[in-house]
Amino acid sequence: MSTQAMKILHSPDKRIRLVSAAAAVLTVIGLQAAGKYLFSMLSVFFSEPFSYPQTMLYSQFASCLTWCCFLAAVLILLIRVAATGKAFTLFNVRILKIAGIILLLCLILPPVCDIATVVIFSQPEHLVSDILITLLQSVLLYANFYTVIMILLVALCRECVYYGTMLQTESDETV
Secondary structure, eight states: OOOOHHHHHHHHHHHHHHHHHHHHHHHHHHHHHHHHHHHHHHHHHHHSOOHHHTHHHHHHHHHHHHHHHHHHHHHHHHHHHHHHHHOOHHHHHHHHHHHHHHHHHHHHHHHHHHHHHHHHHHHHHHHHOOOHHHHHHHHHHSSSSHHHHHHHHHHHHHHHHHHHHHHHHHHHHOO
């Protein structure tokens, strides 16, 4: 291994920047894949006449859109860490809080879209049963275990970064 590579591996700031840049590239790739999926769904919306099965795509669109927003928030965080080399800042704490809220929306928004679609298109005499069935299907479809785990991990990361920020501020004040 070259001496320059060894210097990079032994410098914490450079390691943070390198890891953040690599993670940002992977996030851009994920954002591009999600964007392609979004645009394919948009083409379905505008190419076919408005119908009940088509409206069920709105919940998938909402879910994919919130995931894209989450990836964009993570990308902003990673680019900022790669540029500054500082992981423990209040800005990063705010970005992680926003990312957690976006993930929570990813759980809530699709069932709300499905229920709104049922309310619009359902017969009045079957409205309550249709809403209950749709709610159950939506919760089983979108409220998966992995999204809940991701919300908990983002909340944990936010608390760790916040604690690190407070420790760093305390250390800076004592020096």
